[in-house]
Amino acid sequence: MARFGILIGFFLLMGVFAVVLDRMGSGEYNPRDIPTEFIGRAAPQINVPDLYEPNTIVKTSDMQGQVWLFNVWGTWCPECWREHEYLMHLKTQGIPIVGLNWRDDRSEAQSMLSRMGNPFVKIGFDPDSSVAMDWGVYGAPETFLIDADGKVVAKHAGGITPAVWQQKFQKYFTPVAANGQQL
Amino acid sequence: MIKFRSLLCLLLLSVSLTTQAKIESREFADAQMEDDYQALVAELRCLVCQNQNLADSNAELAQDMRAKVYKMLNEGKSKTEIADFMVTRYGDFVLYRPPVKSSTFLLWFGPFIFLLLAGIFVVSFIRRQSVSEKSVVDQQLQKKAHSLLDDE
DSSP states (O other): OOOHHHHHHHHHHHHHHHHHHHHHHSOOOOOOOOOOSSSBOOOOOOOEEEOOTTTTOOOOOGGGSOOOEEEEEEEHHHHHHHHHHHHHHHHHHOOOEEEEEEOHHHHHHHHHHHOOOOOEEEEEETTHHHHHTTTTSSSSEOOOOEEETEEEEEESSOOOHHEEEEIIIIGGOOOOOOTBBBO | HHHHHHHHHHHHHHHHHHHHHHHHHOOOSHHHHHHHHHHHHHHHHOTTSSSBBBGGOOOOOHHHHHHHHHHHHHOOHHHHHHHHHHHHHHHHHSSSSSOOOOGHHHHHHHHHHHHHHHHHHHHHHHHHHHHHHHHHHHHHHHHHHHHHHOOO
């Protein structure tokens, strides 16, 4: 009888391992992912100079009343290059994205955007992680979604893909085409 | 050959020098502040590394977090204020010793629970083993006793 119990325990453990491995394989569970502390909280301040205009300060309050994305990127980050095209696509859909150029070189960042297009409405320049730390960012790319009340409602660590967009972000936007008409 | 070796030595030496140089030297107003700084960078986790604290890591985010700790100490912030600052942003994960609460219960006591279960298993296993052995011995003794008795 005890033998039987051990066997059942063994298969239970194996089942748990199989489920975790399967979910890791399908990308639902990332063991290195750090759960964000910000869902439901007021979005932190940005408050750093603009990438293009060092005399202009990019602020969280600039976006008040809109649903918007906050995307942390750098030219040193390969995944940011990969997601860039999709961010350009989101721009054509009328999605406002504020960028945070993190730990980067001003001129390199500007030249990447002039080559690949600029999907952002504003870009904060954060060479010493001061904004990144305030938002609890630990890697790039990371994308936050902030609602019209200024609350963080969603976050994704890693590149934005069509699947991620549909799963995590799309439902917060009423579909509006670039020409302002409802889709 | 000798030239190659000395070159190799030089190369290895320069490697260790550059890694040394990456941990910043900081100046502290007093010994207390330095102690607090060392305690904090030992206690806070480097988020982008596997199992390294801020003090051990050369990762860029870790460098910036060390700089932030230093800056906040200079602004007169206390150790708990600085730890809280990091926890509100990065969660309990940033601490090497997360507080005991319902969400961290398994983390703290899981190993002891497993140890206890394993202990119970081992004890019951040994008990059962010795019981069955004893009964075998008993049977042999009984047989012997019977045969002795029968002889008489």
